[in-house]
Amino acid sequence: MSVWTQAELDEFAAGADVWFRGNTPKPPGFLLPLTFMEVGTDQQFEFLREWQRKVYEAGYLGAAWPREYGGGGLPEEFQRAATEAMRKYDGPILLNAIGLNWTGPLIINIGTPAQKQKYLQGILNAEDIWCQGFSEPEHGSDLGNAQLRAVRDGKAYILNGSKTWTTLGKYAKYMILLARTDLDAPNKYAGLSFILTPMNVTGVETHNIRKLTGEYGFTQTFFTDARVPVDGLVGEEGQGWKVAMQTLEYERRARPGQAGGYVMKEIDAFEVLKLARKAERDGKLVLDDPVIRDRLVDYMMEAQSLKLNGLRGRIPALNLDHPKGLALMTKLQFSEFAREVSQFALSLQGSRSAYYVGDPNAIDNGFWTRAYLNAFSATIGGGTSEIQHNIIGEHVLGLPKTR
Amino acid sequence: MRFSGMENLGGMGFSEEQNDLLDMATRFCREKSPMDKVRALLEDELGHVPAVWQEMGEMGWLAIAIAQEYGGVGLSLAEVVPVVEQMGRTLLATPFVSTTLAAQAIIKGGTEQQKADILPRVAAGEAATVALMEECGDWELAKMQASATRSAGKLKFSGTKLLVCDAAAAERIIVSVSLDGKPALVIVEKDDLPKDALRREVVIDETKRSYALTLDGISVPSDRLLDPAKSVVALAHLQLAANLLIAAEMCGGAKSVVDYTVEYLNTRKQFGKLIGSYQAVKHPTVAAYVEYEKSRSHLYSAAHCFNDPGCSDQGRLEVATRMAAVQTERALSYAADRSIQFHGGFGFTYECDAQIFRRRAIFNAALFGDENYQKQKLAEMLLGVMGDMGSE
Numbered sequence: 001m002s003v004w005t006q007a008e009l010d011e012f013a014a015g016a017d018v019w020f021r022g023n024t025p026k027p028p029g030f031l032l033p034l035t036f037m038e039v040g041t042d043q044q045f046e047f048l049r050e051w052q053r054k055v056y057e058a059g060y061l062g063a064a065w066p067r068e069y070g071g072g073g074l075p076e077e078f079q080r081a082a083t084e085a086m087r088k089y090d091g092p093i094l095l096n097a098i099g100l101n102w103t104g105p106l107i108i109n110i111g112t113p114a115q116k117q118k119y120l121q122g123i124l125n126a127e128d129i130w131c132q133g134f135s136e137p138e139h140g141s142d143l144g145n146a147q148l149r150a151v152r153d154g155k156a157y158i159l160n161g162s163k164t165w166t167t168l169g170k171y172a173k174y175m176i177l178l179a180r181t182d183l184d185a186p187n188k189y190a191g192l193s194f195i196l197t198p199m200n201v202t203g204v205e206t207h208n209i210r211k212l213t214g215e216y217g218f219t220q221t222f223f224t225d226a227r228v229p230v231d232g233l234v235g236e237e238g239q240g241w242k243v244a245m246q247t248l249e250y251e252r253r254a255r256p257g258q259a260g261g262y263v264m265k266e267i268d269a270f271e272v273l274k275l276a277r278k279a280e281r282d283g284k285l286v287l288d289d290p291v292i293r294d295r296l297v298d299y300m301m302e303a304q305s306l307k308l309n310g311l312r313g314r315i316p317a318l319n320l321d322h323p324k325g326l327a328l329m330t331k332l333q334f335s336e337f338a339r340e341v342s343q344f345a346l347s348l349q350g351s352r353s354a355y356y357v358g359d360p361n362a363i364d365n366g367f368w369t370r371a372y373l374n375a376f377s378a379t380i381g382g383g384t385s386e387i388q389h390n391i392i393g394e395h396v397l398g399l400p401k402t403r
Numbered sequence: 404m405r406f407s408g409m410e411n412l413g414g415m416g417f418s419e420e421q422n423d424l425l426d427m428a429t430r431f432c433r434e435k436s437p438m439d440k441v442r443a444l445l446e447d448e449l450g451h452v453p454a455v456w457q458e459m460g461e462m463g464w465l466a467i468a469i470a471q472e473y474g475g476v477g478l479s480l481a482e483v484v485p486v487v488e489q490m491g492r493t494l495l496a497t498p499f500v501s502t503t504l505a506a507q508a509i510i511k512g513g514t515e516q517q518k519a520d521i522l523p524r525v526a527a528g529e530a531a532t533v534a535l536m537e538e539c540g541d542w543e544l545a546k547m548q549a550s551a552t553r554s555a556g557k558l559k560f561s562g563t564k565l566l567v568c569d570a571a572a573a574e575r576i577i578v579s580v581s582l583d584g585k586p587a588l589v590i591v592e593k594d595d596l597p598k599d600a601l602r603r604e605v606v607i608d609e610t611k612r613s614y615a616l617t618l619d620g621i622s623v624p625s626d627r628l629l630d631p632a633k634s635v636v637a638l639a640h641l642q643l644a645a646n647l648l649i650a651a652e653m654c655g656g657a658k659s660v661v662d663y664t665v666e667y668l669n670t671r672k673q674f675g676k677l678i679g680s681y682q683a684v685k686h687p688t689v690a691a692y693v694e695y696e697k698s699r700s701h702l703y704s705a706a707h708c709f710n711d712p713g714c715s716d717q718g719r720l721e722v723a724t725r726m727a728a729v730q731t732e733r734a735l736s737y738a739a740d741r742s743i744q745f746h747g748g749f750g751f752t753y754e755c756d757a758q759i760f761r762r763r764a765i766f767n768a769a770l771f772g773d774e775n776y777q778k779q780k781l782a783e784m785l786l787g788v789m790g791d792m793g794s795e
Contacts, residue, residue, distance in 0.1 A: 268408070268409065270409060276786075287787070287789075288789050293782040293786055294778055296782070296785070297778045297785060300785055301701075301726050301729065301781075304412050304413075304701070304726060305697040305701060307409060307412075308413075308415055308700035308703075308704050309697065311414065311415035311700075311704075312699070312700045312703060315415070317422045317425065318417055318699070321658070322696075325692070325696055326700075329696060332693070389682070389686040389690075390682070390685065392689045392693070393685040393686070397661075397665050397688065397689065397692060399665060399669065399679040399685050400669065400676075400679045402680050402685065
């Protein structure tokens with residue numbers, strides 16, 4: 001549907017509103033992940049997988065993806081309306097983030113017809129969970145130096161090496177893998193290839209890594225003579241760096257095409273305000289403390305600017321100088337904001353900030369402490385905030401590369 | 404009023420007229436105000452080029468936010484914002500903001516007769532200004548020492564108004580005084596001013612012209628009084644309108660000074676490398692740029708609130724405007740501060756343009772409320788008045 005009317009959109013939005021009002025699940029009685037990077041138990045995994053499947057089957061996920069591959073074939077505005085309804089009723093996060101937000105759009109953009117046929121629907125209905133194999137134990141921010149080896153053998157690559165910080169690694173059926181296919185390439189980037197890799201083959205092993213919160217959610221992934229099909233190649237052999245950079249642009253939302261919904265709960269500055277309204281110090285409400293008030297205003301402004309940046313990003317005439325500027329700063333801004341606000345929330349809890357998840361005296365069952373510790377997943381993952389500064393400096397402002 | 408969630412705060416919109424004006428103003432300001440012209444005007448007594456000012460009048464930019472029945476275009480301050488933003492970006496000096504504020508005073512507080520007399524003149528390009536500040540330095544506009552008394556069909560003034568921008572170029576000044584113990588706004592025509600009523604002030608922003616206005620001994624016919632029933636509302640409106648336009652100026656300035664820094668970082672070498680490749684310099688420059696982008700979002704959200712027919716929601720408009728004022732000041736101050744630093748020894752000289760932008764931020768913040776003042780107001784609106792927290 002390329003031509004649509006406001007009435008059609010309104011009707012769709014009203015339907016989504018009704019659906020999410022009726023189908024958003026109640027808190028299940030166990031802790032739900034705040035982000036897709038925190039899925040640590042089978043119980044959480046099954047619950048979220050079921051939720052994503054239901055949202056998809058109702059038509060509110062992938063609404064703007066091509067119809068022939070399981071999407072809704074609708075304009076982006078429709079998916080946006082569905083996502084707004086999901087947010088309004090505070091539904092759980094969607095699980096299959098790496099599939100929905102970066103692998104899917106990438107395959108739609110530059111995948112082969114066979115790849116589209118094979119992978120897209122499974123991404124949407126959460127049948128096929130995806131993980132990402134970029135970082136290695138010795139190569140994190142210096143991603144272009146990745147060393148995992150892929151050697152061509154007929155119609156297969158033989159993989160040896162290891163990837164780490166593999167979110168959802170334990171549950172994933174596929175990995176987007178950055179591998180070194182050529183040791184003699186003229187530079188480190190030219191030797192890389194981007195391969196859609198099955199995880200359930202001999203020689204692939206995942207080891208759980210425990211996070212600073214005490215939970216699980218990511219793995220180190222070891223490859224020992226693992227044979228994977230060559231037809232998983234995205235782009236040509238040796239073009240892996242370019243494909244990986246495009247993938248990161250999807251991840252950082254600098255490129256559109258994501259399936260919709262959200263994969264992380266946003267920190268709402270007004271939730272902190274609720275906490276502040278209850279907090280006391282020296283027998284007085286902390287909301288009477290000018291320093292606390294000042295900080296709260298800062299956070300509300302920051303939350304508001306995040307919202308407004310998103311809205312302004314859709315008005316090209318207000319982005320002429322740096323068309324990609326707002327998009328490339330989003331990840332930096334929201335991840336640092338989440339870290340700072342949740343940290344600040346601890347200071348509102350007085351002596352009870354000593355408690356953690358599970359103690360009856362922990363405020364909001366330790367939500368804020370856990371959110372603060374988990375916030376580092378976004379300030380480090382997907383390129384650290386420091387790397388984001390380099391990216392914005394180099395790709396938006398045109399500053400010379402840092403080497 | 405209670406703000407209970409993000410959905411209560413301002414949104415975003417960009418009209419076709421805003422778009423056209425942004426486009427026109429970008430080209431006009433770039434052409435009329437290259438840096439050497441800005442520098443040349445620093446020492447000029449008048450401080451702006453009359454021909455440029457006249458051209459702006461002829462293009463109808465002063466008529467933008469004036470209703471059609473008074474010779475205006477019939478748009479709103481939302482459409483004035485892109486013009487002022489680009490003026491701020493190129494440091495183009497004119498009495499544009501002062502004149503727009505004087506017109507807003509008449510629109511919100513004037514009698515029908517005053518609107519019919521004055522607005523068409525403003526729309527046609529006659530400069531005017533407002534005289535609202537006093538020695539105490541308080542930004543609360545409804546509090547004033549200057550006063551007027553009635554005598555024989557005339558209003559007789561006493562007191563002094565400060566920081567009256569562009570007064571020497573203005574055909575008339577809208578002055579705030581207390582009358583009968585209440586705030587009042589009165590029109591003072593150029594011809595009413597004795598020769599020495601205006602003293603040019605030494606202000607930190609050398610692109611601006613500002614004057615102290617001695618009111619003692621001045622009297623005007625009493626029909627110069629704006630509608631007394633509207634004066635409080637008009638002053639409140641002026642405070643927000645001024646903050647909106649000043650925010651627009653600062654937003655444009657922030658972009659400009661970030662560009663200025665980036666240019667230097669891309670040419671200056673130390674230790675054999677362009678200094679922009681050092682993260683100690685690169686990262687704060689990016690931080691300044693990010694602050695600028697945030698400020699532009701806040702600015703155009705505030706502008707949109709002025710345009711919104713539902714801008715009957717004064718609370719939303721005020722929050723959006725004050726947020727824009729805070730964020731634009733922050734962006735311009737920080738970007739200019741780092742620009743001075745990153746230019747090294749040259750940054751400490753008068754020749755480096757970074758100082759001009761830093762001075763602009765200090766001056767603009769001083770005019771209608773700095774960051775801390777705005778945030779205190781925001782806290783009252785968003786969090787409730789202090790000491791009154793228990794009442795949910």
